[in-house]
Amino acid sequence: MKAVMKVDPTPGIKIMDIDKPKPGPRDVLVRVRATAYCGSDMHLYKWDAQAVKWNSPLPRVLGHEFSGDVVEVGKNVTMVKAGDLVAGETHIPCEHCYMCRTGRMHICENMKILGVHVPEGSFAEYLVIPETIAYKLPAGTPYDVGALYEPCGVAMHAVQRAQPNPGDTAVVLGCGPIGMYVQQIMKALGCDVIATDVKKFRIDHAKKVGAAREVIDTSVGNAVEKVKSAIGQRGADIVFEAAGSGETIKQSLDMVAKAGKVVLFGASPDNPVLDTTTYIVYKEIDVLGLTGRYMFSTWDRVQRLVARGLVNLKSVITHQLPLEKAEEGFQLLLKGEASKIILTP
Numbered sequence: 001m002k003a004v005m006k007v008d009p010t011p012g013i014k015i016m017d018i019d020k021p022k023p024g025p026r027d028v029l030v031r032v033r034a035t036a037y038c039g040s041d042m043h044l045y046k047w048d049a050q051a052v053k054w055n056s057p058l059p060r061v062l063g064h065e066f067s068g069d070v071v072e073v074g075k076n077v078t079m080v081k082a083g084d085l086v087a088g089e090t091h092i093p094c095e096h097c098y099m100c101r102t103g104r105m106h107i108c109e110n111m112k113i114l115g116v117h118v119p120e121g122s123f124a125e126y127l128v129i130p131e132t133i134a135y136k137l138p139a140g141t142p143y144d145v146g147a148l149y150e151p152c153g154v155a156m157h158a159v160q161r162a163q164p165n166p167g168d169t170a171v172v173l174g175c176g177p178i179g180m181y182v183q184q185i186m187k188a189l190g191c192d193v194i195a196t197d198v199k200k201f202r203i204d205h206a207k208k209v210g211a212a213r214e215v216i217d218t219s220v221g222n223a224v225e226k227v228k229s230a231i232g233q234r235g236a237d238i239v240f241e242a243a244g245s246g247e248t249i250k251q252s253l254d255m256v257a258k259a260g261k262v263v264l265f266g267a268s269p270d271n272p273v274l275d276t277t278t279y280i281v282y283k284e285i286d287v288l289g290l291t292g293r294y295m296f297s298t299w300d301r302v303q304r305l306v307a308r309g310l311v312n313l314k315s316v317i318t319h320q321l322p323l324e325k326a327e328e329g330f331q332l333l334l335k336g337e338a339s340k341i342i343l344t345p
């Protein structure tokens with residue numbers, strides 16, 4: 001089968017012919033039909049400091065956001081069968097640790113991430129996954145839509161962490177795919193949503209999708225003042241920091257109202273030091289973080305909003321490419337000229 005591989009610890013990819021994987025007793029073999037690029041694929045492509053830190057096994061197949069058809073199951077598999085349409089959770093939990101047994105499998109003590117910590121990935125014609133992480137999609141779900149449950153689940157998780165109240169005001173810093181989904185979910189809840197970004201491509205894209213009442217360009221001028229004049233001088237009840245820079249994390253603390261909530265999507269390479277006295281003590285801000293998705297309540301909630309047309313998963317797709325053109329996708333993302341790119345292996 002054809003697969004997009006990372007072979008050496010240097011930048012770039014190779015498209016190779018490798019053996020089709022075989023499912024073990026508790027595994028599911030999926031014919032991948034659509035798979036999306038994610039930030040972690042970019043780290044592995046560039047083989048930057050983050051990729052080195054992950055200690056990702058080589059050679060490896062890239063990719064982890066996907067949907068496809070089950071073609072074969074191991075003899076002990078009971079939850080899915082051949083012919084089912086599935087997507088996959090990226091967290092591979094151990095199922096035995098304290099977190100797994102107390103409802104927080106997504107932060108398992110022995111967590112492995114598909115496409116990162118294991119050599120398997122979804123940028124290939126076939127993928128073997130443990131049955132535990134298969135998520136059955138409603139029949140008739142388009143493959144590209146199915147592949148985007150995973151990133152939208154992160155947005156759902158962020159909103160669940162924030163626990164918005166009716167009529168809350170919200171700011172979403174960052175109009176990448178996850179920021180765009182947060183805007184749609186918050187709008188669906190009846191919240192007033194303002195979005196910001198510094199890249200023209202993303203600002204234009206967010207305006208076109210139209211979930212935020214206003215999309216503010218914060219590449220020039222004072223971002224905090226601009227946002228406050230749009231949302232109110234008190235600041236926002238909730239700020240979602242989905243841009244990931246030290247600067248936007250600091251902005252989020254100044255944009256949020258007293259006693260408001262700041263939700264951090266994490267993985268900021270700057271990892272800034274916070275003034276806890278000013279913000280957490282005297283301003284009484286709740287600073288919340290999250291990683292991945294609740295398994296599988298975020299998936300079910302995304303499914304319900306998609307079914308009712310309140311979230312449009314397709315809205316973030318800007319390009320579709322055949323697997324052979326995977327390099328083109330990486331180049332588009334490096335240049336900042338794409339949002340979600342779907343590969344069709």
Ligand SMILES: [Zn+2]
Pocket residue numbers: 038039064065090150151
């Ligand atoms: Zn992802």
Ligand SMILES: [Zn+2]
Pocket residue numbers: 093094095096097098099100105108109110111
């Ligand atoms: Zn565990």
